Amino acid sequence: MKQIITPNVITKVAFNSSDPHEVRQAARAGILDGPTTTLAAGHVQANIVILPADFASDFLLFCQRNPKPCPLIAMSDVGSPRLLKLGEDLDLRTDLPRYRVFRDGKMVEDRADISELWQDNFVGFALGCSLSFESSLGETGLSQAYLEQGRVVPTYVTNIDCEPGGCFSGKLVVSMRQFSAQDAIRAIQVTSRFPNVHGAPIHIGDPSTIGINDLAVPYFGTAPAMKNDQLPLFWACGVTPQIALEKAQPPISITHTPAHMLVTDLRNASLSSF
């Protein structure tokens, strides 16, 4: 098991933080224990869900039926911690900076390594994450206040039911970003190009239409400071499967810790549909 120096802080030990392979190796060696948000720019970062095989086919069905919140980009063989498509050397047991362990749907632990917990019947899922389109939004010049302010994008639980898949079900969770009308149109265009990382927004304008009563009270993240001329845009969010997971209550399941993602060799641009 790798040794942790300072939990939740990126240490000063040198590694090339722009190289996805080196980022994973740093996580594996316990050098990197913090958020991955700013690391390996231009490369896909993935939400991770690890489940026993007898829950995997239900979860796969849930992803297939809810591609906007659960855009599946890779799935491991039963018992294998490898996702060759995302990195030849990649090991799901060690290469994320931090993990969350759930037992019977309840989070019991946040840890830096899951080698000791790995089971022969585990299946790993990698789901696209909005960081991939965030970088395209940034390149397009669409400023995002929450990033500039070093904050976390606010997320909300909507009144929209996901389509159930086996034992997995639950409400759709969305992330919110606010833009002027002109930038909102541009943001819809840019994110439409990335169907594998949540794609276009699912809603624009009045939050109450999708069951959000107060933008100032997010489920997770920082409350936004909306300007008068701004419109809220809502994207399906990778927190959705986590809520479905808690509801399905598998005896054990493991996810990444929020913002502590799997950094892959895939380029964000490779996910663009055109």
Next chain:
Amino acid sequence: MKQIITPNVITKVAFNSSDPHEVRQAARAGILDGPTTTLAAGHVQANIVILPADFASDFLLFCQRNPKPCPLIAMSDVGSPRLLKLGEDLDLRTDLPRYRVFRDGKMVEDRADISELWQDNFVGFALGCSLSFESSLGETGLSQAYLEQGRVVPTYVTNIDCEPGGCFSGKLVVSMRQFSAQDAIRAIQVTSRFPNVHGAPIHIGDPSTIGINDLAVPYFGTAPAMKNDQLPLFWACGVTPQIALEKAQPPISITHTPAHMLVTDLRNASLSSF
């Protein structure tokens, strides 16, 4: 000069109204004297502007600088009524059902044929028209109340200045279509694929942001019946060059009569950027 049977009414004389060549021939023969909106489905219909050569370069500049309201798809040689790219047999003097003649920027006549008025120094411009993306919106299942109700899409003069080009200048005119939030996102996606026919909307939401004080009072077209859960979307509109034309006051200029367009052999799908 062709003979008109019933002005502004499509007569019962048989021609294949789904064939753009036959539609033009019917206009040329005086059989067709009405709106082209429902004719030659799937084919590009164009706004037409005809100007003396000494105004043409300024107008070309105006189009180049304002591609959203003035998406130029073809321009004739000086003195030629042909636009081979849009139809081999096409003749700008006879092939539109109706024309409007302007002298010194003022409309003086609405007529079915301009053969007698044609000058050796005339240049013809064909500009993309929103009918091309309307058909894509329809195929996508985005109902448009004003079409269903047999109405004309409402247009408004905004407070946005076009970039002047020589003697041409003026405010941007927009057309408005209202959608639910989800359909609005889809409409932005669909119309973004058609940059040569006005493309994506230029505004969504609060009309006052672009200087429209009352949606119930359009510049042209029918006042919309907005529902509570709908957002107004505003697209740059082909009426913009007409206003610029009235301001530039060329001694003579000729346009199509609204809704009486040039029907071309180009397929709408050929204008899609992807």
